[in-house]
Amino acid sequence: MTAYLDNAATTPVSEAAAQAALEAMREGWGNPSSRYPLGNRAAARLKQDRETVARALGCRAEEVVFTSCGTEGDNWAIQAAVHKNRRVGRHIVTTAIEHAAVLEPCRRLEQAGYEVTYLPPDRDGSVRLEALEAALRPDTVLVSMMLVNNELGSVLPVREAVRLTRRLAPKALFHTDAVQGFLKIPFTPKELGVDLLTVSGHKIHAPKGVGALYIRSGLGLEPLILGGGQEWGLRSGTAATAKIAPMDADSLEGKEQ
Numbered sequence: 543m544t545a546y547l548d549n550a551a552t553t554p555v556s557e558a559a560a561q562a563a564l565e566a567m568r569e570g571w572g573n574p575s576s577r578y579p580l581g582n583r584a585a586a587r588l589k590q591d592r593e594t595v596a597r598a599l600g601c602r603a604e605e606v607v608f609t610s611c612g613t614e615g616d617n618w619a620i621q622a623a624v625h626k627n628r629r630v631g632r633h634i635v636t637t638a639i640e641h642a643a644v645l646e647p648c649r650r651l652e653q654a655g656y657e658v659t660y661l662p663p664d665r666d667g668s669v670r671l672e673a674l675e676a677a678l679r680p681d682t683v684l685v686s687m688m689l690v691n692n693e694l695g696s697v698l699p700v701r702e703a704v705r706l707t708r709r710l711a712p713k714a715l716f717h718t719d720a721v722q723g724f725l726k727i728p729f730t731p732k733e734l735g736v737d738l739l740t741v742s743g744h745k746i747h748a749p750k751g752v753g754a755l756y757i758r759s760g761l762g763l764e765p766l767i768l769g770g771g772q773e774w775g776l777r778s779g780t781a782a783t784a785k786i787a788p789m790d791a792d793s794l795e796g797k798e799q
Contacts, residue, residue, distance in 0.1 A: 549745075550692060550722060556747040559788035563749060566787040574781050575770060588781055594790050595754055599741070600730030607755045607773045608786050612721040612742035614766075615755040616643035616686075618777075619738040622764045623684045623715040624651060630713045631681025637661045637669050637688065637698070641719055644686050661687075667696035674703055675710065682711035689723035689734075697727060704735035715761075721745055721753075731756050738763075743789050752785035 546554065555563075566587070572580030574588045589603075596603040609615045624634065636648055638660040648658045659677040661669045669687065678685075685707050689700050700718050707714050717738040723729060724741040731739045739756035743749060757763050757776070769778030 550695070552744045552750065553747045555749050555788070559748045562787040562790055563784045566784040570783060570787070574783060575772060584781075584783055588783060588786060591786050591790050595741075598725060599739075599754075599756060600732065601756055602759060604774065605731075605756055605759050607757055607776050608781065609753045609755050609777065610751055610782070611753045612641075612719065612740050612745075613643040615740035615742075615753050616641065616717075616719055617647050618766045619717045619740060619755060620644065620647045620651070620684065620686060622766070623717060623738065624656065625764050626762070627683035627713060627715060630683045631679070632656045633679055633682045634658045634684045634686070635661065635674065635677045635682055635714075636686040637663070639663045639667070639669070639691055639694070640686065640688050641692055641721070644688070644719055648686070663696075667691060667694035669698055669703075671699055671702055671706060674706055678707060678710040678714070680711065680713075682707075682714045684715050684717065685711070686717040686719070688719040688721075689729065690720070690727065692722050695722075697723070700736065701734050708735070731758065737761055743785070746789075748788040749785055752782060752789060754789075 570584050570587050572584035574581060574585035592606050593603045596606045632655060634648055634656055636644055652658050661673045661677060664670050687698055687700055687703050690697050704716050707716055715737045718736050719740045721740060721742045725746050737758045741754050743752035765776045767778045772778050772781060
């Protein structure tokens with residue numbers, strides 16, 4: 543069998559993650575939004591899974607919203623952030639080396655009249671803080687800077703960038719795509735100082751089709767999907783328990799912290 547060497551693209555599903563998914567499908571298949579015992583058991587497991595991801599992130603459980611993938615989380619964070627700050631201005635700062643899940647929403651916003659500054663990388667594949675400092679303005683509504691680049695592996699100075707943003711554009715929200723950094727380098731959203739942070743399951747040996755968006759407590763983000771009020775009313779729809787369950791303690795066990 544040929545050795546697999548592209549965990550940056552996706553990871554094989556771990557045995558623990560596969561068993562968690564099977565258990566959720568065969569035994570814990572109740573609707574966690576229902577009120578009868580089977581649904582209550584599914585709701586209890588969902589609560590446990592959310593708490594596990596929150597511990598891995600180093601945040602509160604109520605700050606974790608499950609998504610279908612990292613792309614969804616990035617798109618939602620960007621669009622909701624500019625909507626929240628629509629009275630602040632129409633200027634966005636990001637980097638030229640972001641994942642397409644960030645770049646494409648920014649380009650769409652440019653078509654809608656927003657101005658986007660794309661910070662260029664340096665020779666080491668990172669982004670210089672001097673470039674960010676020159677780009678920030680009082681009407682900057684959002685800065686989106688990835689934590690670890692998905693192609694180069696370079697670690698971007700997110701923590702320092704947040705501090706700079708708070709000083710020069712205090713009303714701007716800060717989002718980081720942490721898909722490639724989650725459980726690979728040490729961080730917490732609070733340590734970074736970010737408002738929004740995206741992670742994905744299939745990069746950490748869970749299945750494809752599940753991710754999470756950290757939303758800082760008290761941010762008051764616009765809902766992505768309206769309906770049944772799931773995910774704190776921010777992303778309605780019956781929870782994908784068989785995809786969420788693999789992001790539990792067993793499937794995360796042994797990953798780098």
